[in-house]
Amino acid sequence: MSFTTRFAPSPTGSLHLGHAFSALLAHDMARAEGGTFLLRIEDIDRQRSKPEWEAQIYDDLRWLGVDWDGPVMRQSDRLPAYEAALDALWQRDLLFPCTCTRRDIIAAASAPQEGGDPVFGPDGVVYPGTCRTPKREPFSMQSRPSGVALRLNMRLAVMAASEAVTDTPEGVRSIVRFVETGRGPNGETGVIETDSRWLETRVGDVVLSRRDFPGSYHLSVVLDDAAQGITHVVRGADLFDATRIHVVLQRLLGVPRPIYHHHRLIRDAAGKRLAKRDDARAIALFRRDGASPNDIRRIVGLPLR
Numbered sequence: 182m183s184f185t186t187r188f189a190p191s192p193t194g195s196l197h198l199g200h201a202f203s204a205l206l207a208h209d210m211a212r213a214e215g216g217t218f219l220l221r222i223e224d225i226d227r228q229r230s231k232p233e234w235e236a237q238i239y240d241d242l243r244w245l246g247v248d249w250d251g252p253v254m255r256q257s258d259r260l261p262a263y264e265a266a267l268d269a270l271w272q273r274d275l276l277f278p279c280t281c282t283r284r285d286i287i288a289a290a291s292a293p294q295e296g297g298d299p300v301f302g303p304d305g306v307v308y309p310g311t312c313r314t315p316k317r318e319p320f321s322m323q324s325r326p327s328g329v330a331l332r333l334n335m336r337l338a339v340m341a342a343s344e345a346v347t348d349t350p351e352g353v354r355s356i357v358r359f360v361e362t363g364r365g366p367n368g369e370t371g372v373i374e375t376d377s378r379w380l381e382t383r384v385g386d387v388v389l390s391r392r393d394f395p396g397s398y399h400l401s402v403v404l405d406d407a408a409q410g411i412t413h414v415v416r417g418a419d420l421f422d423a424t425r426i427h428v429v430l431q432r433l434l435g436v437p438r439p440i441y442h443h444h445r446l447i448r449d450a451a452g453k454r455l456a457k458r459d460d461a462r463a464i465a466l467f468r469r470d471g472a473s474p475n476d477i478r479r480i481v482g483l484p485l486r
Contacts, residue, residue: 184216342432407436
């Protein structure tokens with residue numbers, strides 16, 4: 182299996198030290214394996230994505246010494262693929278429409294009957310299932326709606342995606358797996374197994390299509406990785422739990438499952454994960470102040486070139 186990985190930034194702000202670390206690490210791994218390094222622009226956030234940020238991504242990466250193979254994939258060009266996948270999941274009755282606002286979800290998840298304090302998962306507060314109500318006929322008997330969010334029915338999805346089952350004191354649970362060659366946030370590595378109970382209670386019914394866009398991060402990243410032939414995903418440990426969602430979708434959509442390598446996060450002096458609002462750590466500012474690519478490598482703890 183040829184090693185193929187990618188770097189997939191969003192053009193919603195300047196690349197910072199955390200982006201530099203992830204891009205350089207993935208690029209170094211691909212070149213060490215004699216493999217392929219691809220670039221993808223994740224621009225599904227149409228309101229915040231800007232051409233000038235995309236242009237700066239290319240400029241910063243080239244300055245860092247990161248070169249990519251083949252054309253750049255842009256998610257805004259991939260809408261037909263997302264629509265087709267949504268249609269397939271809808272026809273299997275694995276999606277349901279949701280009109281809840283963020284405030285509605287927090288209020289429902291905080292209700293006394295839910296235990297008081299909401300549970301947080303990869304997408305924030307775990308959805309309490311408000312719109313996933315018993316119905317007289319399957320949603321799939323209707324046309325797939327537009328203008329509303331579509332959520333994955335996680336209970337049905339993990340049953341359909343199951344690779345194995347296990348008996349527990351709470352009953353039979355379905356299991357999905359992926360291979361981790363890096364480290365999760367709690368040191369997880371090797372073959373990672375996740376059961377249906379965890380996915381239902383700690384992840385919940387995630388959004389796969391937004392009100393204003395036929396797709397979501399989870400759906401697009403799975404389809405785009407498959408379309409680019411990605412064999413190894415290199416990304417931050419903050420996305421480790423989201424990988425469990427992606428494995429379920431890979432099984433449902435019949436696409437290959439990459440090997441995952443989650444890496445440590447670059448943090449500020451207070452130990453907080455860097456974000457695009459951390460302008461003081463933007464690569465462009467390091468460049469302006471006379472830093473070299475090797476200075477960036479030294480700061481993030483990578484071998485010098």
